[in-house]
Amino acid sequence: MRAVLALATALAPLLALRAGPAFGEPADAGEPPLRLYYYERPPFHYTDDQGRVTGLFADTTEQILHRAGLRFEWVRMPANRILLALRKEPEVACSPAWYATPQRQADFWFSKPILRDKPLIALLRADFPLEPGTTARDFFQSPKVRLLLKQNFSQGAYMNALIARMPPAQVQQVSLEVPAMVQMLKRNRADAIITTAEEAGIFVRQAGYPMSEFLVVQFPDVPAEEYRYILCKRSMSAQVRQRIDEAIPALP
Incomplete structure (x- = not known):
């Protein structure tokens, strides 16, 4: 009995080391x-x-x-x-x-x-002039593009690198929710926002517009690696x- 008690006493600290399930x-x-x-x-x-x-x-x-x-x-x-x-x-x-x-x-x-993730897309007004097949690299290098971004959000490594090279005057960051950003887009206060293909239609409906007034752009060079x-x-x-x-x- 003394030997059993001694063994139990010796093992007690080891058994207590297990924390959590x-x-x-x-x-x-x-x-x-x-x-x-x-x-x-x-x-x-x-x-x-x-x-x-x-x-x-x-x-x-x-x-x-x-x-x-x-x-x-x-x-x-x-x-x-x-x-x-x-x-x-x-x-x-x-x-x-x-x-x-x-x-x-x-x-x-x-x-x-x-x-x-699937590749991110750009949401533009339907009347924005854009050549078919335009790459994200060419799009963000254009001096005509005014980009609207949500503060503290990442656009993925590839787009982040391209956006970082844009002149600051062409990039506006806001704390608004995306439907409000869509309204800014429609009022010509910006030309593009970045979002996902799954969310684009939801944001446009929440902003109160038909999808026909906007253009979803899937850039051929944006990789599906995020x-x-x-x-x-x-x-x-x-x-x-x-x-x-x-x-x-x-x-x-």
Whole structure:
């Protein structure tokens, strides 16, 4: 009996080293849920008529965190406040499906890639003169193009590099939501905005216009090589980081 008690005493510190559930197990119900910041962006992440957060990016993130055995809660927040909150607030939190720019990589932890994007497109007024087959490189080098961008948003590595070479007078950055940017486009206060093919029609309808008044441009030189990641505070524990990464299937 003394030998058994001695062995148990010796093993107790080792058994206590296991923190959190094994991969795929449910998390400890006593642990606070991981906060997931999101903004309304149909069809990728948005609140449906039943009050549930859904969409391609949201559903993919939920599947990953369920596989990782992590409890979480969605917290809606304006897009431009999410990165600020992740920088300033002390609590560990994440946000799904962001591009990994050099500045963001310096400030946050990024998971393995969870999705691969289709090439971004440009939305122009239907009367904007544009030659068929125009490349993004030629488009952004044109002195006639006035580009409208949403603050703190990345346009992907390829377009970011082209936009960085545009004269500052041709680029206007705003904190408005995209439907309001579409209205600026229609009123000839800009010539182009960058968005996704999936969202273009949604933004135009929300702005109150028919799609026939706009032109969707798919540039032949923009590659389909942009990946999206779960972005989290750097203070997230190494164990939770590992659990998230292990739950992400390899992308082709």
